[in-house]
Amino acid sequence: MIDWHHENGALGVEAVGLTMRFGSFTALDAVSIRIRPGSFHALLGENGAGKSTFVKCLMGFYQASDGDILVGGHEVHMTHPRVAQGLGLGMVYQHFTLVPSLTGAENLVISRGDVPMRIDWARENRDLRAFMARMPFTAPLDTPVADLSAGEKQKLEILKQLYLGHRFLVLDEPTSVLTPQEATEILSHVRALTQAGEITVLMITHKFREVTEFADEVTVLRNGIHAGHGRVGDLSHADMARMMIGERQSQPIPDRAGTPGATVLSLHDIRALDRSGLREIAIRDLKVRAGEIVGIAGISGNGQSDLMEILTGQRSLLSGEMRVHDTPYHARRPEAQRLKVRYLPEEPLHNACAPRMSVADNLALRSFDDGRGIWLDRAGIAARAKTRIAEFDIKTRSPEAPVRALSGGNVQRTALARELTGDVDLLIVANPCFGLDFAATEAIHDRIMAARNSGTAVLMISEDLDELLKLADRIIVMAEGTLVHETPAASADLAMLGQYMSGHA
Amino acid sequence: MADQALHGRRLPVRAAALETLLPRIEAVAIPAIGLIGGFAIFAVFLLSQGKSPVEFATLVWKAGYSSAFSLQNTFSRVAPLLFAALCVALPARLGLVVIGGEGAIVLGGLGAGVAGVALAGLPSVMGFAGMVIAAMGLAGLWMGLVGVMRVKRGVNETIASLLMAYIAIALFNHFVETVFRDPASLNKPSTAPLPDGLRVGDMPVITTHWGLIVGICACIACWVLIERTKLGFAARLAGDSARAAKVQGLPVDRLIIGFMALGGALAGLAGLFEVAAVHGSANASLIAGYGYTGILVSFLARHNPLAIIPVAILLGGIEASSGLIQRRMDLPDATNLVLQGMIFVAILFSETLTGRLKLLQPGTWGRT
Incomplete structure (x- = not known):
């Protein structure tokens, strides 16, 4: 049983001249960051800027080559993740670490280091309910985690850290799998906890909106170096972007040119089973014309990967027809070559x-x-x-x-x-920039836009709404295996999209 | 971060040379380490039995390679090993682990034996062509069937091929003892002896049957197929990433069935040469375990058809020396299997070293 009483109060953490070398490569170069107790601190930076290396040093996964870590004002030796946990430092990862087949309550209890051989569930449940009552937000305790929504899972992940008595939380891109509404709700709760002085938060993020809306302070890393720091109120998005990408000239997206031409891809009354074989994917009508980018928005797991498999000919259809240039299309190699169809599936290294x-x-x-x-x-x-x-x-x-x-x-x-x-007449892409840094993302967006402007029909399935808003001409929302909403990207209403994405419209 | 490390450097010709050279050195070094490790464990085993590893090595040399007679003995075992190893190596390039080549060998032998007798009246060229078609066809179909089960129903090809080998051996015994049995074969049920015109004779100079040279040619042809043709490229792609191959619209399923069938057909040739050059008819002597030793050969050669040739000669020599070792060292026949098993485990272990020997990684040299 955990004693809560002496564990109140946010924890301050400070890194002084933290350096991490891997062989001859310096991933982190004398970085000093002070995270005040009770603050909501954002850590910005491109991929490879050293954010995760910094956090791993803080959490004891790496031992810094040089520099000191102070927790609550005392110098500590982070020799092992257990040391960090013992001091009250916890981490919420980008991907869920809960056991899907166990309930929320079971997940919380087994996450404790001191679980006895025989668990007294009556008592644990009583304690858990008392704990939940004290929390500003709750998550279902009696449902298997697999049946929870992404937002509920993320709430449970954060509650788990609080349950374990951690008072300094590192959140690693905590909203990447959430709808805008879920993200706002969860970050509001987290912010309230910091304001109440219960916890301190260090959040790794790519989203400027989350920084300005929720964080107090922001530190920017670039190439392993401390590139800037400030109070959120004093910095504009442009300031932060400049710190993040440095002197490099960021290339503006090429202008849209030309008007959409003839229909290149059309899906008509397509029905297929999803990967589990339990749910049906139904695409009633989807058309992509030459010289336009059609974006398919949606939260991961709503049939986008199944749609991609249908488009690449890997899923047999129950009914319906796919046509390219008004000829039946089954994604066989000779067809794809003749009709000039190209693919960019997600996770290119594997797909x-x-x-x-x-x-x-x-x-x-x-x-x-x-x-x-x-x-x-x-x-x-x-x-x-x-x-x-x-x-x-x-x-x-x-x-x-x-x-x-x-x-x-x-x-x-x-x-x-x-x-x-x-020559490419039809380009089908899925999450093309997942996990890529700012510069790589820009370069790839430029290429896709250039293809569109030269008359390629582009179908882009993406879980990154910002990407779709930037590139697409039309956005179509996919939820529960069907297309539920269509809007021109220029006049898209973010809240509306979010509602359709989460299936609440 | 790795990206960062690469940014500043422009690496010229030397890097490209290292990039091709080092993986090749690694490809030889790793199985060599496994082989040496396997021999080392076997040496300990021999010592524990009170026998001398040095004497063992001397006898292998003597019985396997030292004279024209011993080389002939070795080479006659190399021929079936080459085909059996190809039956493992070809599917392996598509990411499949096939261990049931023995079944294809046995069925190939049965097909050749039966066809040879049935076509005895034809000119020998046509008769022999019929034997080849029967052997390769039957064995190819058998292994192709394993491929079909894999593709259509997701049946694990490793287990399926092994179980199918047992079925093939049972069918072979059944037919040799009933329908196709030569009434004259009393103690050892056999098919009728092949007519002289359909027997495969010895090559000039090295007095070993033609199966050896055909097997070496088959290895070279398979290497060319995999490394130099469009079909081979497609197979390598499908073997490395079936998903990427499918997105590219390649007929991955047909490639799997085709390469399985081709591997089986080549194993069938091993059966054909055993029947037509060694035994003269299809009988139980055909079930000699070449299919299983072939697995070891292919793994030692890292499924590279060219490397199969020297590895088969090495293991063929060890197999050829087993008689002498039994007599001189007073060790049972199974000693040979103990050695093969130890090498196999060591090879599988050495595979895990891939990419971990610092000296052999291009990145190690690129950083200087």
């Missing part, structure tokens, strides 16, 4: 690349069987790879390096270089 094959080979996946004869044109593959690598600025040791040795952004560039080379 669009052969990880152990070379960059050059991966660039040739579309074209290796062009022309007649049975022989592989190895010289041609090598020569074209060189051109593509230069043209798309793919950073690799050599064209012969396996593609899995590349960073995420460069894997995506490899896939993009392949799919956008030559």
